[in-house]
Amino acid sequence: MIEDKIAIRSCNSLAHKAYGHEETNEPSMTMKNIICLLLISLALLSGAGCLAKDPEASASPSTSNLAVPTANLPDGFKLLAVLPGENSNMNMTDYITEFLGPEKIGEANVSVGIYKWKNEDGSYDLDDAKITLIKLSDEDHAKAAISNFKSQDDYKRLLAKNAPIFGNATVNGHETLEIKDVKGDNTIRFLYLWNVGNTTVLVEGNSDRSQSLELASASGL
Numbered sequence: 001m002i003e004d005k006i007a008i009r010s011c012n013s014l015a016h017k018a019y020g021h022e023e024t025n026e027p028s029m030t031m032k033n034i035i036c037l038l039l040i041s042l043a044l045l046s047g048a049g050c051l052a053k054d055p056e057a058s059a060s061p062s063t064s065n066l067a068v069p070t071a072n073l074p075d076g077f078k079l080l081a082v083l084p085g086e087n088s089n090m091n092m093t094d095y096i097t098e099f100l101g102p103e104k105i106g107e108a109n110v111s112v113g114i115y116k117w118k119n120e121d122g123s124y125d126l127d128d129a130k131i132t133l134i135k136l137s138d139e140d141h142a143k144a145a146i147s148n149f150k151s152q153d154d155y156k157r158l159l160a161k162n163a164p165i166f167g168n169a170t171v172n173g174h175e176t177l178e179i180k181d182v183k184g185d186n187t188i189r190f191l192y193l194w195n196v197g198n199t200t201v202l203v204e205g206n207s208d209r210s211q212s213l214e215l216a217s218a219s220g221l
Contacts (some may be wrong), residue, residue, distance in 0.1 A: 006067055007011075017122060020220070024161070027160070028123070034106060035144070039042070039130060056101065063084060064094055064172060066109060066110070066133045066135055066199070067111070067133075067220075068082055068112065068113030068131045068133060068177070069113060069118055069131065069218045069219060069220065070113070072216055073115070073215075074214035074218055075115050076117045076118040076211060077116070077118075077129065077215060078115060078116045078117070078124070079114075079115055080114045080115060080128065081113075081114045082110040082112070082113050082114075083111070083113075083114070084111075085097065091183065092112070094111040095110060095112050096108060096110055096157075098148070098149050098152055099134065099145040099148050099149050100148060100152055101148030101149075102148065103144035103145075103147050103148050103149075104141070104144065105134075105136055105141045105144050105145045105148070106136060106137050106141050107136075107137065108134050108136055108145075109134070109135040109136075110132070110133070110134050110135075111132075111133045112129050112130060112131070112132050113130065113131040113132075114128050114129075115129040115130070115215070116129070117206050117211065122186040127183075127189070127206070128204075129212075130203070131201070131202070131203050131204075131206040131218075132202040132203075132204075132221070133200075133201055133217050133219075134199065134200040134201075134202075135198060135199050137201070138199065139195065139197055139198050141198065142199060142200045143144050143195060146194075146195060148199060149193060149202070150177070150193075154182075163182075164180070165179060165181070166178070166179060166180075167179075167180070167191060169213065169216075169217045171203075171213065171217055171219075172216075172220070172221060173218055174196065174217070174221075175194070176192050176193065176195050177192070177194060178190065178192055179192075179193070181204070185208075187205055187207055189204065189205060189206055189207050189212070189213035189215075190205045190208075190209050191203065191204050191212075192205070192212065192213070192216040194221075196221045198200075199221065200215075201219055201221050203216040203219060
């Protein structure tokens with residue numbers, strides 16, 4: 001690593017200067033040896049810190065080949081934002097925490113579309129709808145991400161009470177997991193979760209199943 005090379009180069013420089021004198025001052029050499037040891041130790045610690053980073057919790061800001069729908073949305077839906085934005089270096093890991101769990105998913109390429117939907121009175125609901133696309137290295141990792149999402153503690157507790165939160169649906173010809181997600185006010189919103197090859201798709205709709213399925217279909221996946 002760069003730090004290692006700097007430390008070794010510094011030590012070599014110190015040693016070379018010492019041998020350049022006809023007479024060697026022993027206390028000075030001892031101090032130079034201590035400095036060399038400290039430099040090498042710091043370089044090794046820095047390298048260990050790099051290795052300690054968890055690659056399983058990393059999400060690339062790139063949106064290559066991950067296009068959330070921005071036009072021709074179902075009636076009532078309005079695009080608010082696409083994340084990450086153009087030329088953005090934001091960390092997208094915060095948007096896929098539910099997909100990180102006991103099964104490793106590796107590095108992820110993430111794109112998120114955020115939408116509003118219109119109520120019958122013409123106002124827009126306070127909660128956001130989302131389409132999250134996660135491109136992984138292969139299909140096995142995509143399925144691992146789905147497994148982690150299904151294994152969230154809240155879902156486990158509801159399933160233990162025999163709550164029928166998981167069901168089946170078909171989206172764009174794909175067999176899809178339908179999740180009745182219970183919100184804080186005990187209302188339900190419909191989620192749809194599936195994978196297409198190495199891409200995991202999560203659609204977080206609203207309390208209307210039909211509208212939520214329309215948004216899921218708009219993903220094009």
